Amino acid sequence: MAGRYDARPANVSDLPMLRVWIAAPHIARWWGEDDPFSADELGDPQFRPWIVSLDGQPFAYLQDYEVGAWPGHHFGHLPAGARGIDQFIGVPEMIGKGHGTLFIAQHRDALFAAGAPVIATDPHPDNAHAIAVYRKHGFVETGAPRQSDWGIILPMEARRQGP
Template identity: 55%
Template structure:
């Protein structure tokens, strides 16, 4: 029996850029998501990254991306098995924080990635982002080493396996 998805994940389009910029300007996002550069058509169509708008009951409220960790030079997860996916996300609508949506939609996407053959899912929250780390631990992620500096900033490497 298949359980119906509570969340809709749809591909980001150029029409989503104003909403993404509005979300990224929110203090709760800006604290951890330091990019305020808008995507361009080339980035949105980059086959290495799947960028999605997450909605519940038809209401967009979050951004999520997953990517092939082996497609970037010197990526801090490049040592992981082929097929490993990295994930990043944020809840843009502050009214949707703290009510379980993050754990639920991330878990749903993890299921899709594992079902598609990903041997490992990696994520890299800032070591001070206690809320994100707690969510990831609930979902089965474990720290994989000490906090470190990367080309994308300071991170705590975390991994989950099926």
């Protein structure tokens, strides 16, 4: 992820920071109270976790994953190479300043450039801010809100344009 925001692969040394971030009310509200991070998950080859920084300061978490890697995944119907994404801003002072909008666009473009035909995401249907950001980047709702293994979701997809 070259550009305004730097992203590096998350690693085990990031676990304390990630656990602080995910416990914050503005994140726990959407991600739940369970700790989703482990050394095994960070090392899963179908799953790419990133720490996003601005001017060398980590402030956000981003992940992309192969949607077909989990049997029965709600995006399992998508074509080979499709990626799912999720993210959050961990530093509260960085919220509401357009950073999420920008680093999501940067990562979306990188995934499409790498050949992903579709990028999918699944915000909670009550997370109007996240849904609005995704819509800005070409994501459209592809179904009604529903229950998944990860909670209630609104399925959204963006498709690569052109060859």
